[in-house]
Amino acid sequence: MAEPLLIERAGPVLRLRLNRPQLHNAFDPALIAALTSALQATANDDAVRVVVLEGEGASFSAGADLQWMRGMAAASEDENRDDALALARLMRTLDELPLPTIARVQGPAFGGGVGLVACCDIAIGTPQARFGLTESRLGLLPAVISPYVIAAIGPRQARRWFATAETFDADIALQVGLLHRVVPADALDDAVAQQVALLCRAAPRAAAAAKVLVREAMLPADPGVRDRANASLIARLRVSPEGQEGIGAFLEKRAPRWLPEE
Template structure:
């Protein structure tokens, strides 16, 4: 995998099958602008195509995870045309969908504040772990705006009832609330954050690579399908195919032989 150039708004690190993608605009609290959106989308697409990557960890530099939109970027977009704003919004939508549908398990390491689009990133990740001091906010309504582009992912994470409150009030909420409403899966003390991330990585590496990657597709398909007969048929097709696949055969054989499957890591 090619290294990212200097002066890039991201840092990409690799340790074996683990890719760590860090937002790297600490002076601006890792705020979004067109450059960061483009770079993050392109890097995620690169990771999606890398067969050696099995888990992606998304994190931030400095004090914050991501403070949402860069003020200078917002100032420029306020002066742009409606058509230009639409294209800009579509670029953000592409980023969120790329992360949400990434064919690798993803973990958000939320060590600090996440606002606006930063909340969108957290919601798009499969697993989200934060610290007690982390703060969250969908603050767009204070500006006369709404978190429209990220709304499908945030609503999927926290539910429609909670979203109606937080979208309207723009209220800042803490990590305990984020855990209660489903935005975070776990809250740990800052000194235990890396260990918590490593525990999730270890679990993912013991799962079948195709199974771990396919879990989000299964959830998305079932959640979006109201036809129970169709769900039953599709799921029967899925499990039948998995059982006779090389990965499924290895997993079942390893279980019956009481040994670790070939993909598992110590």
């Protein structure tokens, strides 16, 4: 039996490829566990600078595996809660991964597949990509992935797509903020490579901390408390070895040491 997740490393880039193409890379417990484990291991690997998440075959991910859903429909409420928590751990692990992440969306993404796209920091798709939060057709809702999808597309858009279960194309995904770019299929790898190159030119800790800054800035807080927290953050970065190297390199008109030698 093929591994549900393929892991490829090329220098500072780790590629995680969903590998159930015959089932449109739909989730089952094995794939959820494999992807969660790979992400957790990556969080502690200082040599990795960027994670690219992609799908094998024509689809990015169709969300939940129908056979898995059939089995869970016959399970108890407690069993369903535990099952949903495993998916919730995956989404949170991806969303909070202390590394920049890129979703390479070459084809359709539905349900939990949309959640994966929303959890990534950068999402690039092709015109062949289609999207749908179709749970309401089954009497369900995209509850587990909702925090990440709402953060990506906003509450106004989420109300529509959650309720109607409509599918939408890559252009609409771009308009609502789920995708950052739409490129022809034969330009997808180049577009991903461009983003990887930009991320690898950024200071490693600064790039990793960017998502923390954005997330905390969106939390309700006293303005004075937030100002002090942000001032403390920039102060720590300025005096850190990475900050000192970056400022020094700029003033000395040289490349910082974290850039690979050309």
